[in-house]
Amino acid sequence: MLGVTVLTSFNRDTLAEVGCAANVGAQAERLANLAVKAGLRGLVCSPLEIADLRQILPSHIQLVTPGIRTGAEKSDDQKRTLTPREAIDAGANWLVIGRPIYAAENPRAAAEKILEPLN
Numbered sequence: 381m382l383g384v385t386v387l388t389s390f391n392r393d394t395l396a397e398v399g400c401a402a403n404v405g406a407q408a409e410r411l412a413n414l415a416v417k418a419g420l421r422g423l424v425c426s427p428l429e430i431a432d433l434r435q436i437l438p439s440h441i442q443l444v445t446p447g448i449r450t451g452a453e454k455s456d457d458q459k460r461t462l463t464p465r466e467a468i469d470a471g472a473n474w475l476v477i478g479r480p481i482y483a484a485e486n487p488r489a490a491a492e493k494i495l496e497p498l499n
Contacts, residue, residue, distance in 0.1 A: 383415030385425040385433075388447030388460050404460070405432055412437060422473075427462035430470035446476035450494060464494055 385408035386395065392404055400407055408429040413436070415423055422442035425433060430443055449461040464475055477494060484490035 381420055382422040382424050382442075382444060383411065383418070383420045385411045385415075385423055385429060388426045388445075391460065405429060409433065409436060412441075416441060424476075426460040427467040427470060427472065428460040430467060430472050434471040442473045443471060444474040444476060445472045446478070448475050448477045448480070450480050465497055468498065 386404055390404065395404060395407060404426075405428075408425055409432065412423055412425070412433050416437060421440065422444060423433070423437075424444045424446065426447055427445045430445060433441075433443060445462075445467050447461045448464050448467055450463060462470065464477065467475055477491075480494065481487050481490045
């Protein structure tokens with residue numbers, strides 16, 4: 381089971397709309413700490429929060445990050461994104477790469493191109 385911190389489609393404005401006054405980073409950290417205290421072993425988080433969460437969470441916590449973009453496509457509804465390499469370098473364990481692959485003209489070629497610099 382995974383906990384979710386702050387959706388990658390959220391920013392400070394959308395957090396305020398749902399009644400959260402905290403900034404995105406502080407809210408992600410608050411929710412991450414609650415999840416760990418509840419016994420969860422992994423979190424879904426924005427790639428922009430990975431490095432900060434790695435500083436405060438136990439090393440065994442797995443971080444799954446959606447919002448991965450290569451820079452070649454539009455960001456769509458994603459507001460807080462990184463490239464696959466940047467997310468891994470920040471400490472992500474798992475990457476969720478949806479639209480850059482399934483929305484590509486040739487999904488297989490897109491996936492192979494994303495994997496190339498990671499090998």
